[in-house]
Amino acid sequence: MTRPFVVDIHTHVYPPSYMEMLRARKTVPYIHDPKDNGTPRLIILSSDDDPAIPIDERGRPVDSSYSDTNVKLDFMQNHGINCSVISLANPWLDFLSPEEAHTWAKRINDDLNSTCMNINQDADPDSKLPLREKRTLFAFGALPLSAPTPDIIVEEIYRLSSLSHIRGVIMGTSGLGSGLDDPKLDPVWEALEKSQQLLFLHPHYGLPDEAFGGPETTARYGHVLPLALGFPLETTIAVTRMLLSRVFDRFPRLRILLAHSGGTIPFLAGRIESCIAHERKxxxxxxxxxxxxxxxxxxxxxxIYLDAVVYGKAGLQAAISAGSTDRLLFGTDHPFFPPLDGQDEKWLSVITNYTAIDEALKEDQASVAAMLGENAVRILDLK
Amino acid sequence: MTRPFVVDIHTHVYPPSYMEMLRARKTVPYIHDPKDNGTPRLIILSSDDDPAIPIDERGRPVDSSYSDTNVKLDFMQNHGINCSVISLANPWLDFLSPEEAHTWAKRINDDLNSTCMNINQDADPDSKLPLREKRTLFAFGALPLSAPTPDIIVEEIYRLSSLSHIRGVIMGTSGLGSGLDDPKLDPVWEALEKSQQLLFLHPHYGLPDEAFGGPETTARYGHVLPLALGFPLETTIAVTRMLLSRVFDRFPRLRILLAHSGGTIPFLAGRIESCIAHERKxxxxxxxxxxxxxxxxxxxxxxIYLDAVVYGKAGLQAAISAGSTDRLLFGTDHPFFPPLDGQDEKWLSVITNYTAIDEALKEDQASVAAMLGENAVRILDLK
Incomplete structure (x- = not known):
């Protein structure tokens, strides 16, 4: 049996220039260098920036895995991944002032494109192999969503189509600051639809602490409530608001990839439809x-396309049932959720997602191969 | 083929005395009688009590289906339901003052028990039939959660075991006011575990409006965001907080039925486990x-047991995979989600849930029969 060609559709980077920008900041998001020359800390969630936590312990350690392409390539090698579609990690450029947004978007997107181009053309270590046996990179671009007018965002979307290794854009749920049901986003949806750039929708903001019982309760369980629940519930709410505001009616050819198998959209789709059918308004x-x-x-x-980053057969079966095996795409969420001891070559988080695919589709090797990579190659034209 | 015996595990009532109590109130929850003698309005969600909505249009119409047992029996007849396990609808007794809580709990629970007893013993209209071909009622009791001390709640749990037609208790996610990870609830969990009363956990409070983009956004789409998302996400958060605070470690024999197929717990179980495994705290x-x-x-x-009120095959498959076909229980959520024209004999909301079960299990009639009723008969001893 031929080993399937594996594409990681959900894998993040912070280019070195982006890291320097975060280092210069003192409010979320920022990078803090501990006094003892320990591993720098990345504070990207407001719940992480808790004054009750010593600053040297806030957030999470951020090592070279976030910005060094060689670390990404080693991770791919260790996990049987042939191709990664890298994307800027949250919170992207959402927090930039209107003046800086466009400049940074162009710089980051050009950097991402160059990185992919250099790797894919690189002779070392396996240039003699046909492309499908090399480790290759493509990228999703970032958008200057805080730009003074949507024209600038639209301009960047069309410019991305001219960059050889960009295959879509990554975006959070904030939109222009008022969520994804904001009618001011229509020019952005229109440009994405016309250019057929895939929109990778990814959470960052989570839910207000009150949803979890207040900041004290949230903090009691570390990152579990914001990450395990806040992230997918944020995605669920954002997509439902898009649906209710008729974004998909106005832009029926919009293509959107949802992180974490849609948050919980596949599970709740039936209830959402039922509530719409019973809404007198x-x-x-x-x-x-x-x-x-x-x-x-x-x-x-x-x-909608869904990644397969759902860590279990039950969720994956709902995603397959609501979507289909030819709309699901393998992903890892690298460099997040590394082994806690920092030593395991094979990451538990990655193995869990591989295993879920095998368990959900064990009788159907063609669908396994589709989800692991063939879907991504076809949908994103990865060649 | 014998028609399966169908049990509705998720079906609510407001006994007439409870209705009068709501009518006397002016803050949520309350019942408002429009000036023109129109159908009374029930305002149970704070998001419904929007001053921008004329008071005669707030909330939802509340007719005799909420309190008249004959309407329930007709609904059962029309939908092929043999037995209903009725429960007080949200917000139960959560809002009562400490002084009134115990008295009302006893009164409501005695009323529920008498109603079931009268129906099950009733000669009219079909007493000559064997019990399994009659329409029968059992009930979940309500707890005086605002009582001055947990002793009173515990006392009522044990008293319920002595009532012939009570088969468990229904509870919201507020607990004693601080959520279900409150250690002060331990005597309640202990009493439920010892008495083996099933706890039917049901949402009511939803999420803060900010989670949906603020009150204006929430209101824009009627009840869809609070009901389609707020309710199941509330359940998801509540159960995760129980898990994280080790309620299930301390009370390993606690039996809990989750409304709406667990909110989104079956879909997110993998992500919750992964986040726990990666939590350095x-x-x-x-x-x-x-x-x-x-x-x-x-x-x-x-x-955990799950109801099958999830309105789609995708969600039901996740529930079956995470739980199992012998832990899933058919339900309707009657009298909520009635046909909008008020005329259809067969309710869309009920048909959707019947269809989901058929589609998810079409090759396996034994599991269909189990989910439709046999599981409930076995788990709740409905005889």
């Missing part, structure tokens, strides 16, 4: 507000 | 706080 049900015309089930089969 | 990972000893997967197979 919508015109279709006798109210005065137009409701969404296309169902979440249809959107899941035509607009 | 936990002793098991080198930190100083004891982490949960039993995995969410184990708890799903031993402590």
């Amino acid at each position: 919508f015109k279709e049900n006798g109210g005065d507000v137009p409701g969404p015309q296309r169902s979440i089930w249809e959107v899941l089969k035509t607009n | 936990f002793k098991e990972n080198g930190g100083d706080v004891p982490g949960p000893q039993r995995s969410i997967w184990e708890v799903l197979k031993t402590n």
